[in-house]
Amino acid sequence: MNYIDQTVVMKKTNTRRLKNKLAKGMFFLSTLFGVVVLFILIVRIISQGIGWIDLDFLTGKLSTQVDRAGIMGAILGTLWLMVVVAPVTMIIGVSTAIYVELYVKNSKVKSIIQTNIANLAGVPSIVYGILGLTLFVRLLDFGNIVLAGGLTMSLLVLPIVVVASQEAIRAVPDHLSEASYGLGATKWQTIRRIILPAALPGILTGAILALSRAIGETAPLVVLGIPALLIPFPGGIFDTFTVLPMQIYYWTLDSSLVAEYANLAAATIVTLLVCLFVLNATAILIRNKFQKKY
Amino acid sequence: MSTVVQNNTQKLSVVNFNTQQQAVYQTEKLNLWYGQVHALKNIDLSIGYKEVTAIIGPSGCGKSTFLKTLNRMVELVPGVRISGEITYNKTDILHESFSVEELRTRVGMVFQKPNPFPKSIYGNIAYGPKIHGIRNKEILNSIVENSLRQAYLWDEVKDRLHQSAHELSGGQQQRLCIARCLAIEPDVILMDEPTSALDPNSTRQIEELIKELKKDYSIVIVTHNMQQAARISDKTAFFLNGEIIEYDQTNRIFTQPTDQRTEDYINGRFG
Ligand SMILES: Nc1ncnc2c1ncn2[C@@H]1O[C@H](COP(=O)(O)OP(=O)(O)OP(=O)(O)O)[C@@H](O)[C@H]1O
Numbered sequence: 001m002n003y004i005d006q007t008v009v010m011k012k013t014n015t016r017r018l019k020n021k022l023a024k025g026m027f028f029l030s031t032l033f034g035v036v037v038l039f040i041l042i043v044r045i046i047s048q049g050i051g052w053i054d055l056d057f058l059t060g061k062l063s064t065q066v067d068r069a070g071i072m073g074a075i076l077g078t079l080w081l082m083v084v085v086a087p088v089t090m091i092i093g094v095s096t097a098i099y100v101e102l103y104v105k106n107s108k109v110k111s112i113i114q115t116n117i118a119n120l121a122g123v124p125s126i127v128y129g130i131l132g133l134t135l136f137v138r139l140l141d142f143g144n145i146v147l148a149g150g151l152t153m154s155l156l157v158l159p160i161v162v163v164a165s166q167e168a169i170r171a172v173p174d175h176l177s178e179a180s181y182g183l184g185a186t187k188w189q190t191i192r193r194i195i196l197p198a199a200l201p202g203i204l205t206g207a208i209l210a211l212s213r214a215i216g217e218t219a220p221l222v223v224l225g226i227p228a229l230l231i232p233f234p235g236g237i238f239d240t241f242t243v244l245p246m247q248i249y250y251w252t253l254d255s256s257l258v259a260e261y262a263n264l265a266a267a268t269i270v271t272l273l274v275c276l277f278v279l280n281a282t283a284i285l286i287r288n289k290f291q292k293k294y
Numbered sequence: 295m296s297t298v299v300q301n302n303t304q305k306l307s308v309v310n311f312n313t314q315q316q317a318v319y320q321t322e323k324l325n326l327w328y329g330q331v332h333a334l335k336n337i338d339l340s341i342g343y344k345e346v347t348a349i350i351g352p353s354g355c356g357k358s359t360f361l362k363t364l365n366r367m368v369e370l371v372p373g374v375r376i377s378g379e380i381t382y383n384k385t386d387i388l389h390e391s392f393s394v395e396e397l398r399t400r401v402g403m404v405f406q407k408p409n410p411f412p413k414s415i416y417g418n419i420a421y422g423p424k425i426h427g428i429r430n431k432e433i434l435n436s437i438v439e440n441s442l443r444q445a446y447l448w449d450e451v452k453d454r455l456h457q458s459a460h461e462l463s464g465g466q467q468q469r470l471c472i473a474r475c476l477a478i479e480p481d482v483i484l485m486d487e488p489t490s491a492l493d494p495n496s497t498r499q500i501e502e503l504i505k506e507l508k509k510d511y512s513i514v515i516v517t518h519n520m521q522q523a524a525r526i527s528d529k530t531a532f533f534l535n536g537e538i539i540e541y542d543q544t545n546r547i548f549t550q551p552t553d554q555r556t557e558d559y560i561n562g563r564f565g
């Protein structure tokens with residue numbers, strides 16, 4: 001019995017090691033590519049925009065005069081948009097996930113719903129804009145208000161929340177819900193007290209992803225006709241509004257007319273990035289807090 | 295034991311077993327199918343009041359299925375069909391209008407793998423009473439203490455009631471699960487191989503506990519361990535391929551079984 005010929009093994013060892021090193025090198029270069037590009041991008045944006053950010057810029061009104069322009073309106077608009085998007089997507093998204101994962105018994109029906117949700121996640125955002133325009137702005141006659149934009153955005157990011165929540169719910173081990181049923185709990189009690197708490201970190205992760213997407217998304221709002229004009233600060237969800245990405249979009253468009261607009265756009269991007277960063281950080285903190293509990 | 299659990303839609307008559315002869319459970323022509331699989335075939339069995347009934351048999355013979363039918367947990371599996379009759383304390387529990395939630399407060403269940411909730415020790419025990427509407431802190435505290443004492447766990451955990459239940463050892467977790475089940479003050483406890491995931495020492499503790507609990511509860515226990523069945527049970531049922539082959543006093547089953555297949559099984563000749 002001598003299946004392994006040591007001399008052959010020795011000969012092949014070198015090529016095997018070389019391949020091993022090559023593989024590692026390739027993975028490293030791929031990672032490096034992404035990191036470097038991102039780094040250059042961020043450095044460029046920051047160097048271009050950082051000098052323009054000051055308190056007046058953050059709290060000021062929009063203006064055609066470059067050194068008097070501020071983005072308070074867009075910041076408030078983004079916040080109000082979140083006020084609509086966050087609860088709408090959380091409630092509808094988590095409920096949908098609960099229904100599909102825990103109530104639908106027929107596996108065919110389940111896979112049909114599943115496929116649909118997955119497809120919805122792949123629909124280009126501009127299509128949601130068209131839907132929002134037809135449904136909320138025209139048919140329901142809301143006009144260009146926060147509510148219309150928020151509902152449109154909610155539709156857009158809903159699949160993210162649904163899919164993440166479904167995965168989180170599925171990951172809760174069956175033996176936990178069995179223990180709960182075994183003690184005489186109803187389905188709703190089991191969902192509320194056992195399944196949802198255990199799935200919460202996953203659900204929150206999905207919600208954060210969804211909100212980050214909604215904060216940065218521009219195309220659907222362009223379709224809705226959200227202006228970046230000299231409109232008053234929005235004070236509620238029934239006011240007209242603009243958001244940070246729209247502001248970036250218009251300033252970038254017009255930077256061929258006034259060169260400094262490019263700097264204003266960069267400054268706004270930095271602000272938007274900071275917002276996203278803060279949002280993600282908070283969310284991670286919340287998630288860790290819930291995970292650490294037990 | 296008085297029943298702390300108050301329930302408006304009570305359909306079971308108040309528990310009133312007065313003779314030792316009385317059966318808690320009685321099944322008649324009980325059949326169960328998982329889709330096409332005929333898992334229980336014409337089971338006729340009566341389970342005695344304040345007795346330990348052991349269910350033995352080779353893997354896949356339907357022991358767990360039978361146990362889960364007794365508290366209707368088996369219905370969580372999609373595509374299950376049941377026919378026949380199960381009476382619990384003279385009430386037909388397979389009747390459509392029967393509330394499974396209520397049945398499960400009378401019949402507790404302990405699973406093969408310890409399955410504490412990702413909550414504190416206290417939270418685990420208090421879960422059952424809470425879902426049945428008990429909010430009073432003092433009542434909850436005394437339920438937690440009593441249940442843990444009954445499961446001989448109190449002394450080991452009394453100083454860390456608010457720590458995670460997952461920090462306990464496997465054996466302690468299983469006793470916690472038993473305590474959790476005692477907290478809803480059931481009449482019957484169903485146990486599905488409660489010691490198969492435990493070391494010999496924890497197993498011995500659980501067996502002692504079962505002997506102690508027998509004084510107050512009727513217990514049905516599935517086990518693969520012949521010595522365990524012989525040590526702790528009053529009656530033993532031998533299942534094979536979804537049928538009951540033999541059901542008798544434990545000492546008779548183990549000393550003079552009437553069926554050859556029973557004899558072969560308990561002597562380790564198959565299974
Ligand atoms: N969820 C299910 N779906 C389909 N068939 C099942 C399911 N659970 C059990 N069965 C089948 O029913 C039969 C009895 O299973 P059961 O789990 O009751 O056996 P058991 O006696 O508890 O076995 P073990 O000793 O291995 O736990 C087996 O043939 C099994 O394949």
Ligand SMILES: [Mg+2]
Pocket residue numbers: 357358359486
């Ligand atoms: Mg089993």
